[in-house]
Amino acid sequence: MNIPVVDLSDFLSGDATRKQNFVNELGKAYEEVGFVAVKNHGISDDLIADLYKYVQAFFALPTDTKLKYEKKELAGQRGYTSFGREHAKGYEAPDLKEFFQLGQTVTDNDPIKEEYPDNVTVDEVPEFTPTMLSAYSNFEKSGKSLLQAIALYLGLDEHYFDEYVHNGNSILRAIHYPPITSEPKSAIRAEQHEDINLITLLVGASADGLQILTKQNEWVGVTSLPEQIVVNVGDMLQRLTNNRLRSTTHRVVNPPRELWATSRYSIPFFLHPKGSMNLACLEGCITEGSPKAYEDATAGEYLDERLREIGLKK
Numbered sequence: 001m002n003i004p005v006v007d008l009s010d011f012l013s014g015d016a017t018r019k020q021n022f023v024n025e026l027g028k029a030y031e032e033v034g035f036v037a038v039k040n041h042g043i044s045d046d047l048i049a050d051l052y053k054y055v056q057a058f059f060a061l062p063t064d065t066k067l068k069y070e071k072k073e074l075a076g077q078r079g080y081t082s083f084g085r086e087h088a089k090g091y092e093a094p095d096l097k098e099f100f101q102l103g104q105t106v107t108d109n110d111p112i113k114e115e116y117p118d119n120v121t122v123d124e125v126p127e128f129t130p131t132m133l134s135a136y137s138n139f140e141k142s143g144k145s146l147l148q149a150i151a152l153y154l155g156l157d158e159h160y161f162d163e164y165v166h167n168g169n170s171i172l173r174a175i176h177y178p179p180i181t182s183e184p185k186s187a188i189r190a191e192q193h194e195d196i197n198l199i200t201l202l203v204g205a206s207a208d209g210l211q212i213l214t215k216q217n218e219w220v221g222v223t224s225l226p227e228q229i230v231v232n233v234g235d236m237l238q239r240l241t242n243n244r245l246r247s248t249t250h251r252v253v254n255p256p257r258e259l260w261a262t263s264r265y266s267i268p269f270f271l272h273p274k275g276s277m278n279l280a281c282l283e284g285c286i287t288e289g290s291p292k293a294y295e296d297a298t299a300g301e302y303l304d305e306r307l308r309e310i311g312l313k314k
């Protein structure tokens with residue numbers, strides 16, 4: 001299925017009509033589908049190519065080497081998480097994936113630094129960490145623009161989300177789905193789930209496997225062009241908007257048998273606000289027809305609950 005396509009350069013063009021059209025298209029897509037493909041997203045082809053190169057080099061390291069970077073006490077939030085650890089909410093069987101997570105680099109002496117674990121530097125592939133850091137800041141910048149458009153769509157101040165994104169708790173996750181060597185019992189590469197965060201920017205989702213559940217309850221494959229990134233709404237934004245914007249269920253299915261020997265890589269950027277952000281449903285999204293659907297919570301409280309549910313936090 002072709003998901004709606006939006007052009008971020010319209011939003012950044014300085015032309016009021018193009019900007020407003022972008023806001024309307026993005027908002028409508030997020031009410032109806034929950035997923036869009038974004039072109040002119042601001043992350044250079046060279047950076048994406050480097051990112052893939054070094055991510056592949058990292059996962060190609062021997063297991064013992066990768067295990068040095070697994071920090072179980074950090075609940076997978078930084079560094080490496082080995083194959084078979086994470087499972088989707090409500091599922092016992094772990095996903096068929098290993099991953100590496102990089103978090104925020106706090107600037108301007110913000111005391112929030114104390115709340116975040118340090119990033120883990122990989123020695124064996126020296127270019128890996130600097131490339132991930134560069135990708136992190138590029139994704140964060142594009143994500144901030146997209147949230148500005150979402151704020152306008154919701155009738156909020158354009159910069160409503162800015163302060164929560166700045167030094168926020170976002171995560172860049174590089175995922176490797178290894179070749180499949182024997183009939184998986186019940187597991188698939190990534191079992192159906194909704195993302196926890198505000199929005200997810202996904203590079204590499206164009207490779208086969210990603211599917212979304214439509215309003216008609218049908219699984220359809222997501223297709224986008226190589227120069228586009230896929231950006232979807234997560235549960236925090238769905239909650240904040242009292243279900244007006246949709247956090248669409250998605251999964252990654254196993255390839256057909258003849259492609260079992262191939263790996264799949266994908267690199268989502270989970271845009272999380274600061275833990276202190278209030279996720280109570282916005283007044284403007286509560287109506288007689290749509291009464292308030294969620295208890296009040298901060299982003300930090302909600303994240304802790306969700307990490308426990310997926311087996312990463314005790």
Ligand SMILES: O=C(O)CCC(=O)C(=O)O
Pocket residue numbers: 175190195202204205210250251252265266268
């Ligand atoms: O691998 C993908 O394309 C999607 C992964 C995903 O949905 C996730 O990690 O939340």
Ligand SMILES: [Fe+2]
Pocket residue numbers: 193194195250
């Ligand atoms: Fe996801």
